[in-house]
Amino acid sequence: MTDANLHVQRREAVDNALRIMRAAVGTASTLEASVARIVEEQILGLAQRSELWDLKDFPIQAGQRWGVWEVSEDADGRFAVYASAAHPGHAQPPHNHTTWACIAGVSGTEVNRFYQRIEGDGTPGPARLLQSGQRDIGKGAVVLLGPDDIHDIEIVGPSDAMHLHVYGLGFSHLHRRMRYDMSAARCEYFPVFTDIPKL
Ligand SMILES: [Fe+2]
Numbered sequence: 001m002t003d004a005n006l007h008v009q010r011r012e013a014v015d016n017a018l019r020i021m022r023a024a025v026g027t028a029s030t031l032e033a034s035v036a037r038i039v040e041e042q043i044l045g046l047a048q049r050s051e052l053w054d055l056k057d058f059p060i061q062a063g064q065r066w067g068v069w070e071v072s073e074d075a076d077g078r079f080a081v082y083a084s085a086a087h088p089g090h091a092q093p094p095h096n097h098t099t100w101a102c103i104a105g106v107s108g109t110e111v112n113r114f115y116q117r118i119e120g121d122g123t124p125g126p127a128r129l130l131q132s133g134q135r136d137i138g139k140g141a142v143v144l145l146g147p148d149d150i151h152d153i154e155i156v157g158p159s160d161a162m163h164l165h166v167y168g169l170g171f172s173h174l175h176r177r178m179r180y181d182m183s184a185a186r187c188e189y190f191p192v193f194t195d196i197p198k199l
Helices: 003-025 033-047
Strands: 066-072 078-086 091-095 101-107 109-119 128-137 142-145 150-156 161-169 178-181 186-189
Touching (some): 003 033, 003 066, 003 078, 033 101, 033 142, 128 142
Antiparallel strands (some): 066 078, 078 161, 091 150, 091 178, 101 142, 101 161, 109 128, 109 150, 178 186
């Protein structure tokens, strides 16, 4: 496939999935189970078009463990789609999203651990978490998180990983996310991700 064809096919696939997701989600900020299933199906369907998300088309910069590209975001910041490429060892500490978030695997394995907060009120300060579950998100797997759900991620080898992330609201709008430091038993605001390249 030429680069131009690839771009067009990717755009069409993403736009079709977004059309269905927008109709199902409406203005909801928390997804009920039937809507969550529709979102999961659409993102999984996109992820299964692996020719659209080949790691060679998403080169991670030298010296980095992770690269993320904005595939789409609505004018109001909603329905943000990201392609996330990572080397084994890339990890993010426990955090929430303050919006719904759905992750589907294209290739490689992203371990997701889920946590419950057992101390603290979700604002910066002392906080303790207890792990409540774990899932490996690889090819064909999908996970949907609510605005208050807390998870961490870690890419485990041997292969690089590609995952699609779809958020109810894009990264640049998420100013109140919390990031947890398990060893210090504290949490703080997660710095806002900015300057994400557009695909
Ligand atoms: Fe996350």
